[in-house]
Amino acid sequence: MKKEIDNKLNLKNIKPTAMRQLVLQVLTEQKTAISLPELEQKFEKADKATLYRTLKTFQEHQLIHSIEDGSGSLRYALCEDFCTCEPEHLHVHFLCNKCGKTYCMKDLPVPQPDLPNGFEFSSANFVVKGICSNCKK
Amino acid sequence: MKKEIDNKLNLKNIKPTAMRQLVLQVLTEQKTAISLPELEQKFEKADKATLYRTLKTFQEHQLIHSIEDGSGSLRYALCEDFCTCEPEHLHVHFLCNKCGKTYCMKDLPVPQPDLPNGFEFSSANFVVKGICSNCKK
DNA sequence: ATAGTTCGTGCAACCGAGTTGCAAACTTAC
DNA sequence: GTAAGTTTGCAACTCGGTTGCACGAACTAT
Ligand SMILES: [Mn+2]
Ligand SMILES: [Mn+2]
Ligand SMILES: [Zn+2]
Ligand SMILES: [Zn+2]
Numbered sequence: 021m022k023k024e025i026d027n028k029l030n031l032k033n034i035k036p037t038a039m040r041q042l043v044l045q046v047l048t049e050q051k052t053a054i055s056l057p058e059l060e061q062k063f064e065k066a067d068k069a070t071l072y073r074t075l076k077t078f079q080e081h082q083l084i085h086s087i088e089d090g091s092g093s094l095r096y097a098l099c100e101d102f103c104t105c106e107p108e109h110l111h112v113h114f115l116c117n118k119c120g121k122t123y124c125m126k127d128l129p130v131p132q133p134d135l136p137n138g139f140e141f142s143s144a145n146f147v148v149k150g151i152c153s154n155c156k157k
Numbered sequence: 158m159k160k161e162i163d164n165k166l167n168l169k170n171i172k173p174t175a176m177r178q179l180v181l182q183v184l185t186e187q188k189t190a191i192s193l194p195e196l197e198q199k200f201e202k203a204d205k206a207t208l209y210r211t212l213k214t215f216q217e218h219q220l221i222h223s224i225e226d227g228s229g230s231l232r233y234a235l236c237e238d239f240c241t242c243e244p245e246h247l248h249v250h251f252l253c254n255k256c257g258k259t260y261c262m263k264d265l266p267v268p269q270p271d272l273p274n275g276f277e278f279s280s281a282n283f284v285v286k287g288i289c290s291n292c293k294k
Numbered sequence: 295a296t297a298g299t300t301c302g303t304g305c306a307a308c309c310g311a312g313t314t315g316c317a318a319a320c321t322t323a324c
Numbered sequence: 325g326t327a328a329g330t331t332t333g334c335a336a337c338t339c340g341g342t343t344g345c346a347c348g349a350a351c352t353a354t
Contacts, residue, residue, distance in 0.1 A: 039303075069342080070302080112270050133249050136290065139287060143286040145227055174332090229310080
């Protein structure tokens, strides 16, 4: 739905260019987080740098969040509407060792461990690895 | 202590070559986890590939573990003697946003979250980011 | 409407971490 | 000793990410 795409962009104060609409379209279609190289392949002919900067813009405006899953490339996924990317909204991610897909476990908040004296929590990246339900059966 | 170094290597069934002794020496001196590029700089003249393969060997023999801290390069730190790198021995890591150092929080075990049906836990990487006690004061 | 300015895009070039092939040096087994 | 296996050094390469720059589209001020 074209209208919804533009709506989302407007809500996050991102000027809805053609490129950005296309990228957001792709992002919305994903059930798992996507990397820049993967995103690149979704287009017949698209420039890496432009996609890179598009993702960067999206992230700066908290439309998407990035996940360091250790797979060699950063992965990106849509934030939930109410998300402000603050520590209390962080969730666990799951990387499947078999299919390589990275899932947002939106229902699993990242626990905030008791750090030693003097250490200050500001953010966290919690990636669980294993076999996903799809690869399991 | 030269003897201790060789001892550790022997214990983990790693042939104690000169290179490996040197690398293990450096690793033991670190209070925070070290990356391959950082390790490279610790030597006047050392080959990246050799260091790389040395770290790989160490890891395969569970002398060290690697940490995906999202800093752009993998970090490595010594395992504790009893460590077998199994899920229950995993600990939290802390990356300081200021000095960039990565700490092993050996006293903080990685919690094992309740995954949805069909998802199987096999490993995890839990990195907390913030300001370390050294940068705080 | 025009001119000036800002913004987005495309292309090429670059960087740095990690990785591999290969040959020389070294170690171990016989 | 020689032969076989292992470790090392060097060079080359891959790949994700990032930047400089120039062109064109869009927006602003006059
Ligand atoms: Mn997520
Ligand atoms: Mn550690
Ligand atoms: Zn899977
Ligand atoms: Zn610090």
